[in-house]
Amino acid sequence: MSVEETKKQPGNSPVKETAALARTMIRAAQKGALGTVLQPTGHPYASLLLIATEPDGTPLLLISKLALHTKNLTADQRATLLIDATGLDADPLSGARITLIGEARPTTSATARRRYLERHPSAAGFVDFPDFSFYAFDIATAHYIGGFGRIIDIPGGDLLTDVAGADALIEAEPGIVEHMNADHADAIGLYATKLLGGAPGEWRMTGVDPEGCDLVLGARALRLPFAGRVTNGEEARKELVRLVGVARSQAA
Template identity: 55%
Template sequence: MSGCCARRRPGQLRFFPSWLPRPKQCHTGAVWSRRALIVANPPRSNHIVTGKSHPHNCNGRAMPPDTTQPTGPDLQADPAAAARHIMRTALKGSLATLDQETGHPYASLVLTATESDGAPVLLISRLARHTRNLHGDARTSLLLDATNGLGDPLAGGRLTLLGEARPSSSPTALERFLARHPSAQAYAGFGDFSVYQVSIAGAHFVGGFGKIVDLTPAQLLIAVADALPLLTAAGDVIAHMNSDHSEAVALYATELAGARPGPWRLSGIDPEGLDLQLGEQAVRIAFAERVLTPEQARSALIALVQQARAVRDGGASG
């Protein structure tokens, strides 16, 4: 596309036209939007993010503590969409396996990511007890939740996936996991670590008190067979956006998902949306329509940044 950014890696895809301004760089190396630099009287909320250090602006001053939470699908209007949202934004979960010595359920904490279709993937060691349990019986249950920061966690959404966890042969599973958890690079190459995929047989979604529904795999996983061009280019799309358009990525999170300001990064893209991450927080941005090719992704990303700017400028003028 003519007029696109010239600064890119060899073979890297072009996405944004030249009118998209470069991000402002702080002396700390962080990228901040105007909204990130000036935060006055943030809205009060009981969904307070705790246990995280506060970012600093370009003047070295600590930013006010975050009091906002990202938005997501309506739990009552579309529980399947809310469940998929939890799957895409969860960074960790509780994996239950059957203990091979006693037969008791054995629950353990695991880091989670998803394949392009939404199937959960785990990077686990064969030395771990839960992995030994899976070798004896692949049946498992994976609990994912969206209750962080809630005054009453039982009022929040959570999803229990039932299925089997087996070693994955997918060529993209490890790449997508590491994009989600960069720190896992430190041990991903160890011989005892492998990627496992949870094949979903069913699910139980609780969106709060009295909001309970069972879901099928078809309601949780998306079709990706027709999106091979996009999936093949996904790594380049992500790298390009994070290196050349970090301001746009931050705008997606803050203006379209209502997330806290900061140096957000793109960690995944699939036919139905974007996965964004900042430290321990992840958000999901849905596309207006399915995206199947890099060209369609470019158009969708430009449309989203225009939408985000309109939201920001409308809020500033109001």
């Protein structure tokens, strides 16, 4: 959803407008800069990590206990996560970025492994090493900068997707993703190129949640929003069929 499209939504406040954009940024991020408290000096320590998300949008990290940032988190779970959406902008400082502020802690979530590996298949080579484990980044608040003069703080709750009542969708998600990638790769390509402006290529679907789905091609990720909230596999199917119809009409 573009800035202008978001502003047209009825009842949107500046915080809600920005939160909608920020949720898209987080879902589309492939990597981020994790800030932890360096032990024992207390200095800020930044490291580059791959990112995935839970169904509700909580960022997921896969990190080794041998890494310095993990040792820092063992002593102090406070952290920041910088997501840069400036891309290849000629003037990056005019682009959007967001710093998430909260705590990173180990998670035993049932969805963490499959969602992370769908997003980053290369991690399959080390995900089962005994020193690696998944961490969830619990967002307390966030600081969004959308260019010069466009700065706003966003409550952490506004950056999460409501998954209440969507257990059926979360359970059906692996099958939806597998089916779409195996049997409807052409539809995924149309979503990416006709609806989201992506380059042609072998796009994959990596996740589905009540607000939309995530598409990936190499290092590029895109977020496809749904027109309305979906809570089960049948509702998701109907929306994906509707969206491919829209994409085909644009391709005609």
